[in-house]
Amino acid sequence: MKDEILRHLRYGLGKDAAHSSVYDWRMALSRALRDRMVDHWIPSTQEAYASGSKRVYYLSMEFLIGRLVEDMASNLGLVDEAKAALKELGQDYETIVKDEPDAALGNGGLGRLAACFMDSLATLGIPAMGYGIRYEHGLFEQDFVEGQQVERPETWLQQDHIWEFERPEVQYPITFGGHVEHHDGKAHWHPSETVIATAFDTPVIGWEGRWGNTLRLWAAMPTKVFDLASFNRGDYLAAGRSEALARTICRVLYPDDTTETGKELRLKQEYFFTSASIQDLLRRFLSTHADIRTLPDAAAIQLNDTHPAIAGPELVRVLVDKHELGMDEAIALARRCLGYTNHTLLPEALERWPEWLFGRVLPRHLEIIREIDADHLRRHEGAPKILDHGNVNMGELAFIMAHKVNGVSALHTDLVKKTVFNDLHKIHPQRIVNQTNGITQRRWLKTCNPALSGLITRELGNGWVTDLDLLSQLKSRTGDVAFKEEFVAAKRANKVRLANWVTETMGISIDPDAMFDVQIKRIHEYKRQLMNILETVALWNEMRAHPDAGWTPRVKIFGGKAAPGYHVAKEIIHLINDVAAVINSDEITKDLLKVVYPPNYNVTMAEVLIPAADLSEQISTAGKEASGTGNMKFALNGALTIGTLDGANVEIREHVGPENFFLFGLTAEEVMERRTQPGFARAAIEASPRLQRVLGQIVEGRFCPQDQGRYHGLVGMLYDSDYFLVTCDFDSYYDTQRRADEAYKNARNWAAMALVNTASMGFFSSDRTIKGYAHDIWHVGSRLGAGEE
Ligand code: 26V
Numbered sequence: 001m002k003d004e005i006l007r008h009l010r011y012g013l014g015k016d017a018a019h020s021s022v023y024d025w026r027m028a029l030s031r032a033l034r035d036r037m038v039d040h041w042i043p044s045t046q047e048a049y050a051s052g053s054k055r056v057y058y059l060s061m062e063f064l065i066g067r068l069v070e071d072m073a074s075n076l077g078l079v080d081e082a083k084a085a086l087k088e089l090g091q092d093y094e095t096i097v098k099d100e101p102d103a104a105l106g107n108g109g110l111g112r113l114a115a116c117f118m119d120s121l122a123t124l125g126i127p128a129m130g131y132g133i134r135y136e137h138g139l140f141e142q143d144f145v146e147g148q149q150v151e152r153p154e155t156w157l158q159q160d161h162i163w164e165f166e167r168p169e170v171q172y173p174i175t176f177g178g179h180v181e182h183h184d185g186k187a188h189w190h191p192s193e194t195v196i197a198t199a200f201d202t203p204v205i206g207w208e209g210r211w212g213n214t215l216r217l218w219a220a221m222p223t224k225v226f227d228l229a230s231f232n233r234g235d236y237l238a239a240g241r242s243e244a245l246a247r248t249i250c251r252v253l254y255p256d257d258t259t260e261t262g263k264e265l266r267l268k269q270e271y272f273f274t275s276a277s278i279q280d281l282l283r284r285f286l287s288t289h290a291d292i293r294t295l296p297d298a299a300a301i302q303l304n305d306t307h308p309a310i311a312g313p314e315l316v317r318v319l320v321d322k323h324e325l326g327m328d329e330a331i332a333l334a335r336r337c338l339g340y341t342n343h344t345l346l347p348e349a350l351e352r353w354p355e356w357l358f359g360r361v362l363p364r365h366l367e368i369i370r371e372i373d374a375d376h377l378r379r380h381e382g383a384p385k386i387l388d389h390g391n392v393n394m395g396e397l398a399f400i401m402a403h404k405v406n407g408v409s410a411l412h413t414d415l416v417k418k419t420v421f422n423d424l425h426k427i428h429p430q431r432i433v434n435q436t437n438g439i440t441q442r443r444w445l446k447t448c449n450p451a452l453s454g455l456i457t458r459e460l461g462n463g464w465v466t467d468l469d470l471l472s473q474l475k476s477r478t479g480d481v482a483f484k485e486e487f488v489a490a491k492r493a494n495k496v497r498l499a500n501w502v503t504e505t506m507g508i509s510i511d512p513d514a515m516f517d518v519q520i521k522r523i524h525e526y527k528r529q530l531m532n533i534l535e536t537v538a539l540w541n542e543m544r545a546h547p548d549a550g551w552t553p554r555v556k557i558f559g560g561k562a563a564p565g566y567h568v569a570k571e572i573i574h575l576i577n578d579v580a581a582v583i584n585s586d587e588i589t590k591d592l593l594k595v596v597y598p599p600n601y602n603v604t605m606a607e608v609l610i611p612a613a614d615l616s617e618q619i620s621t622a623g624k625e626a627s628g629t630g631n632m633k634f635a636l637n638g639a640l641t642i643g644t645l646d647g648a649n650v651e652i653r654e655h656v657g658p659e660n661f662f663l664f665g666l667t668a669e670e671v672m673e674r675r676t677q678p679g680f681a682r683a684a685i686e687a688s689p690r691l692q693r694v695l696g697q698i699v700e701g702r703f704c705p706q707d708q709g710r711y712h713g714l715v716g717m718l719y720d721s722d723y724f725l726v727t728c729d730f731d732s733y734y735d736t737q738r739r740a741d742e743a744y745k746n747a748r749n750w751a752a753m754a755l756v757n758t759a760s761m762g763f764f765s766s767d768r769t770i771k772g773y774a775h776d777i778w779h780v781g782s783r784l785g786a787g788e789e
Helices: 002-012 022-051 069-075 079-088 093-098 109-124 228-232 236-249 264-286 292-298 311-322 327-337 355-361 363-379 394-401 410-418 422-427 441-447 450-460 468-477 481-506 529-545 567-584 603-612 630-636 649-656 668-675 680-686 689-700 712-720 726-745 747-759 766-778
Strands: 055-059 063-066 103-105 128-133 141-145 148-152 165-176 179-183 186-190 193-205 212-222 299-304 338-341 352-354 391-393 404-407 432-434 515-520 554-559 593-596 615-618 640-643
Touching (some): 002 079, 022 069, 022 193, 022 212, 055 264, 055 766, 063 109, 069 079, 069 093, 069 109, 069 441, 079 093, 109 128, 109 212, 109 441, 109 766, 128 264, 148 567, 165 264, 179 363, 186 311, 193 236, 264 292, 264 299, 264 311, 264 355, 292 299, 292 327, 299 311, 299 327, 299 766, 311 327, 311 338, 311 394, 327 338, 338 394, 352 355, 355 363, 355 391, 363 394, 394 422, 404 410, 404 766, 410 422, 441 450, 441 603, 441 630, 450 481, 468 747, 481 747, 515 726, 529 554, 529 567, 554 603, 567 593, 603 630, 630 640, 630 747, 640 649, 640 726, 680 689, 680 712, 680 726, 689 712, 689 726, 726 747
Parallel strands (some): 055 128, 055 299, 128 212, 299 338, 338 404, 515 554, 515 615, 615 640
Antiparallel strands (some): 063 103, 141 148, 165 193, 179 186, 193 212, 352 391
């Protein structure tokens, strides 16, 4: 390893060791690791190709992969070797690891899920390819200026993305606009714009390098650098048009995961990566198969939400316009390839395109969608339509074009059947299935929490790394005082690590023996960070009134970004920061309560916060969080959950047992019922003197004396509408927090509950999730050991 690092330093980077920076060392180390990856990757790729086995194509607009050095070193079993080699070279492994930018090609849960799935697919030896976009700028970086969020562009590609291989030979034209002519019984699309999609491949190597898959991200290039003919004609704009489109199409990840639907560039991004992926998988298929009708035996295409839903019409277009299949046959064939995962019920996040816009960008696809609607209506009278009220409904399109549709937790799948897709579910009662989300324990325990994972491996061996159910053996250890002490010591070490980081980066000192209470996720009204900060103020009031009442000291930790255009979410951020400033400078409560909100929450920060958490905040309005995956990461790392019966919380509680979970709040059914009662919010506030007081303080400007009206709108909204029922759940949330306080005082018992949480998380491995998809939806198997067959 040492020689390899030096070789890359010298011949890859043109540097000598004496004059190398941390960056140079990281590049050299990464290159050395990548070489080893390739040694696993190429045989897997060859095997998949030679065996002709069915492949999974996971189409996702987002892959939130974070840093890769540690993951790659860990999966290859090279961590110790790398550390030792660097040490001999006078370099520190940790420093080098920290130099890597966090690849943030996603917004949140949906993108991180895709990254966990890639790890599990490779570990399970399932031939698969992830397809996405190589954004030049990932999710914006967040800063706080006087407590308010400001966004800065993210620039990860200003450094070499060391893991990828550019594939200039893999290129496809992607066309937009123009018009369609019909003659000789055929459709001819004459597009007005073209860009070239070109591939960049990152190897994804599973545990112990047993199998390797590819994450193929598409970048856009102009067709010709310069259209000389147009230029000479004096058409200067046309000469640069393809160049301009190519430059914008992969420029930036859309940072809004709810409202920013209906933007033309977004539609072009979606079609760009979907069409490239479909062309690519068809080329691969046709290089070894003669009959296009056997495509479903070779390709399972999974749509991560509706963003790639244009895959249905695109596949039909190629089958009909190029391969001359009949429309009905093409639709049926495409359906056998496609699966669709729904990730949200929020109406504002369901994609709809105005028909006029859609037809302008993709005229041929609009015709095909009309045919799909007609075909479906012929078979199912009165069925919901894709084209409705002047809109193209991408949810209906994905549903109708998929042979299986899945929700991401038991409750969510149930609600998908009862609400958004109720009518379609009645027509196709077998189509909707559940695949509860999962997380990869390789990143979310093994690498991010060496203290705990080392202890577990010492006790159980390392089988849990690929079989998380083995953790259940830890359940018998809840009475083992010595083991529990080590379990607690691991948590404490992680808390000290976090406390030091908070002091260094924010200048706030926090006590590692206080309860670390953490809410990290995108800022959204339905996730109710607002309820958390209101509860914080209520607790502070009580602490000030009775400072000697034997309080459990707490550190309230927040992390998360708001979409740049989401005004209310930004107000909530501002309020949290205003409250933090006042509470953190209060002499009376200084040993009892702190509020910490480090800016720029991302995957890397999660890897530090989650192992250090005692209490995990999963407090969404019931029925709104499709699954959640942070909830699983916390429980795996031995945090207890305070949460509602929402998303996967329901299943987490079943697995850990109700006595090891702090449940509160209305159920999804009660939520719907309560909303029908006029004035429910005002009534809830009037019934809660505690909440009234907190809201009064905020309105009076207690936390913003220089700008007293700042939160009038926010508080007014709670009185008048409160769609997410913060007011209704407030008291039960407050009381449950105090139950958590009491429980925390009994350190032994808390440790036992925490241990049961860790021990019960086997089900939430993304390995289990992927096996579910492979069996129920994709009908693919593992190639592990297949070489010796
Ligand atoms: C929607 C849109 C709309 C157009 C602009 C860009 C954009 C980006 C993302 C989305 C989809 C958001 C849906 C989502 O992230 N759902 C989350 O999925 C997680 C994985 O299944 C799940 O754990 C979370 O509960 C769910 O909120």
